[in-house]
Amino acid sequence: MRITQKVSLALIMAFTALCALLWAALQMSVAPQFTAFELQKAEDNFERAQNILDRELNQLEAYRRDYGVWDDAYEFLTGEYPEFLEEELPLSLLQELGLNIYVYLSEDGALIDGVAIDGAMEHEVGINAYAPSRFSGWRGFQASLTPTDAVQSVIETSAGLMLVAYAPVTNTDGSGAYIGHILTGRIINEAFVADLQKQTRVEMEVTPLMGKPVAAAAMKSVVRADGFVTVSAPIIGVDGAAIAMLTARTPCDITVIGQRTILSTFVFLAIAALIFIAIVSVLLRKLAIHPIEKLTAIMNDADAEKLVIVDDLADRKDEVGVLYSTFTNLLSRIDDHTRQLANALTAAESAERAKTHFLANMSHEIRTPMNGVMGMADLLASTKLTETQKGFVDVIVKSGDALLTIINDILDFSKLDAGMASLSPAPFILADVVEDVSALIAARAATKNVELAVRVDPKLPYSFVGDAGRLRQILINLTGNAVKFTDKGYVLIDVSPASEADEERVALKFSIVDTGVGISEHKRADIFEKFSQADNSSTRAHEGTGLGLAIAKALVELMGGEIGVESTPGAGSTFWFTIALAVNTKDLPETEEYEDAAGARVLIVDDNGVNRRILEEQTAAWGCPSQSCESGAAALTLLREAAKRNAPFDVVIMDYHMPAMNGAEAVQLIRHDEQIASTPIVMLTSVDQASAGDHFADIGVNAYLTKPARSSVLQRAISGALHGTATSTTTAAPQISDTPAPAAAETDKRVDVLVAEDNEVNRLVISHILTGSGYSYEMAVNGREAVEKFKTLKPRIVLMDVSMPEMNGHEATAEIRRIEADGMAHTPIIGVTAHAVKGDREECLTAGMDDYVPKPVSPATLTSKIAEHLAAAASNAA
DSSP: OOHHHHHHHHHHHHHHHHHHHHHHHHHHHTHHHHHHHHHHHHHHHHHHHHHHHHHHHHHHHHHHHHHHBOHHHHHHHHTSOTTHHHHHOOHHHHHHHTOSEEEEEETTSOEEEEEEBOTTSSSBOOGGGGOBTTTTSHHHHHHTSOTTOOEEEEEEETTEEEEEEEEEOBOTTSOSOOOEEEEEEEEOOHHHHHHHHHHHTOEEEEEEOTTOOOOGGGSSEEEEETTEEEEEEEEEBTTSSEEEEEEEEEETHHHHHHHHHHHHHHHHHHHHHHHHHHHHHHHHIIIIIHHHHHHHHHHHTTTSSSOOOOHHHHTOOSHHHHHHHHHHHHHHHHHHHHHHHHHHHHHHHHHHHHHHHHHHHHHHHHHHHHHHHHHHHHHHHTSOOOHHHHHHHHHHHHHHHHHHHHHHHHHHHHHHHTTOOOOOOEEEEHHHHHHHHHHHHHHHHHHTTOEEEEEEOTTSOSEEEEOHHHHHHHHHHHHHHHHHTOSSSEEEEEEEESSOTTSSEEEEEEEEEEOSSOOOHHHHTTTTSTTOOSOOSTTOSOOOOSOHHHHHHHHHHHTTOEEEEEEETTTEEEEEEEEEEEEOOSOOOOOOOOOOOTTOOEEEEOSOHHHHHHHHHHHHHTTOOEEEESSHHHHHHHHHHHHHTTOOOSEEEEESOOSSSOHHHHHHHHHTOTTTTTOOEEEEESOOOTTHHHHHHHHTOSEEEESSOOHHHHHHHHHHHHHTOOOOOOOOOOOOOSSOOOSSOSSOOOOSEEEEOOOHHHHHHHHHHHHHHTOOEEEESSHHHHHHHHHHHOOSEEEEOSSOSSSOHHHHHHHHHHHHTTTOOOOOEEEEESOOSTTHHHHHHHHTOSEEEESSOOHHHHHHHHHHHHHHHHHHHO
C-alpha cells in the first residue's frame, strides 16, 4: 500500500473515530437533558390535571357554601320554608352551574330532598341515581363521616365517579344546631374530561378502580412507551382509599426535537471536521507526501545508469531533505559496492567454471590410466597364473579398487560441495535397494567373519519413488564403514517406518547397527565433518579419506532428511538417518512368478539371535508360521518332536556356520533319520564357493543361498524346496582366453564391435576383453576415423570414447546418426569415458548415444552391456 493510500486511510479512520466520539458525546451529554425536560413537562402536565380537578372541587365547595350557609336552607331543613327548593333551586340552576346533583340529608343520613340532572345536563333524574355505591346509600355515606365534617372528594356512584362537596347546613352567621348536610356533585364522564382536557391542553383520563387494590409502589408511576410519557397516580376517596387513577399522557415531542437538534449539530460539526481534515490532508500532501513520493520514485529508479538530481528535495532542510541526501550518498556507495560485487561474481563464476572443468579433466585423466591398470589386472587374473602371481594380481586389483573408491569419494564430495549434485526420483523397490547393498558388502564382511543381516519392516509399502542410486550410495558408505570397524559380531541394516506406514508419503528410518569398536563421545560431535575420522593417529588400524560420512550426511540433507549416530565405546555404534519418500502407486515391471508358500510351517536354525528375529519376521510376513532354535542339536529335537505329533515342519532354514555342529553336519543327521529325512532344507552360508553347490547337493540340501539372502530370493527358494523346483545359483567371474582372436575377417567386412579410443593402453584392454568374449572388432584412434570405418564396416555396435583428437565422441556420434538418417538401421552406441561428473551421462544421451559406461570398466560390465544392446537390436530387427 502506498503512503498516499495509508495517509488517506489514516485520515478516514481519524474522521470516522472523531464522528463516533462526537456522536457518543452528544448522546451522553445533550440527549439526557432533552429527556429530563420531557419528563419535567410530563410531571407539569400531570400537576395541571390534578390542579384542574382540585379547581372543580373548589368550585363545588363554593356552590355548597352558597346554598349551605344560608338561613333559607337552614329553615328548609327545619321545615319552616318548604318551598325553598322550588323557589331557589330549579333544574335550570344546575344546568347553569354545571352540577349534576344538589341534595340535603338529615342528621341521620336520610334523604330530605334535592335536585339531580343526567350527565348530559338535559333531563332531571332521581336523587338515588347518584347514591354512593361503596357506602350502601346515603345513610352509609353519612355514617362514615362525623357530623361536622366538610369534605371535597370523589365518590363512586351507580352512574360513575363523581366529584362532591359535602358539609353541614348552618345559618348565614354560622349559628344554629346541627340538623343535616348539603352535598353538591359533578359526574366525571367523557364530556366532563374532554372539557378539562380542553381547558388544560393535557391528555388525561380518570379511571375507576372498581375495588381493585393499589400497591404502595404503584401510588405514582412514570412510564415511557408508544411515543408518550404517561404519569399516573391514585385519587383518594372519602374513606381514604384509592378509588380511581388519574393519568396524564404527554407526547415525546421534546426528545424527537432533541434528536433532530443533536443530528443537526452532529452534521454541522462533522462537516466542520471534514473540512478541517481536508485542509490537513492538502497540507500533508504538499509538505510531506509529495516529497516522499518523489523520493520513492528516485529509489525505484535507483538501478538507472545515472541518478537524477531533484533540486527541490536537495534544497530542503527538513527530515525529507536529510533522507534525500542520505539516500543519494548511500546509492553512490551501493553503486561502488555493486561494481565490486559484479567483478567478484564474474571472478567466482569463472572460478566455478574452472573448477567444473578441472573436475571433468581430473576424472578423465585419473580414470583413463586406472582403466588400463584395472583392466589389465582383470585380464591377467583370467589367465593361467602361479599362486604367487595370483597373489600379486590380487594386490593390484584390491589396490586399484581402493584407489578408485578414494577417487569417487573426492569427486562426489566435490560435486556436493559445489552444489552440483541433484536427485533423480524414480519408482524403486525398497527391499531390492537394501539387499543390493548387503550383496555388495557381503564378501567384505565374510572375509572378517562378521555376520551381515538385513531387516526391512514388513509393514512398509513395497515400492517408493525416490533416487535409489543416492540411497544406495548412503547405505554403502554407512554399511561399509560399519564392516570396516567391526572385527567380530554382526552388522545389521534395519529399515523401519518413522511415520504411519499407510500414508501417501512415509518417513523411513534406516539404522546400521554394528558391534564394533564404537565412538567416544567427544568424537561423535564432528564425525560427519569432512576429512574427520574417529582415529586420526598415525598408528590407526583403519585407513580412509574421512569423506564417506560427510558424503552420506550431504546426500541425506539433499534428500531432505537428517542423520545421526549413537555409540558406546567397546560395544558398537548405530548410524541412522531418516528420509521421507512418496509411496509408488504405479505398476512396476512384472517379476518372475513362483508358487505360494503361505501356511508352510518353517523351522529356523541360526546361532545368531538377530538373524533369527529377522527370519521370523520375514516368514510371518509371507504367512508362514515359524519356530526357531540356535543349534543343530536343538533343530533335530524339534523336528523329531513335531514328527511324533503328526505336525511336521514343512521346510527348514539352516545356517551353515554354527558352533559345535555346523549346518552341513546337521543336514546329514536329518537325512539319516527316517522320520525327518524328507524335510526340505534351505541352507544359508556366509561363504560363496564355486564347489558349494555340488557339496550341498551331495548331502541333501534342496537349495542354498549366500547371506544376507534377499527376501524375495529366500521366499522363492522356500517355495521351490516345497514344490520340488529349487535351484541354487552362484556367480563366477567371466573367463578370458589367453589366445588372442583375430579382428575382422578379410572376407567379411562387417564386424561385431567398432571401438573408438585414442588411448593405446585402453585399446589394448578393450581388445583383450573383446577377444576373450568372442566378438570381432575394429579399432579407430579418433572420432573421424571411427566415422569412416563405420561407413565401410557397418558394425553391430560402437564403443565410443568421448575425449578424442580431431573429432570427439559427441561429434562422431552425431555424424553417425546423420548417416543412419539416409536409410541405415539404428546402431547401438555406448559411450565409454573417463568423465564422471554431473551431466556427462546426459550429454552422451543427448548426443545420440544409447548408453554410458564410466571408466575404469570391468570385463563383466562391458561384455554385459554389449550383450544387452545387441540382444535388444536383434529383437527390434525381428
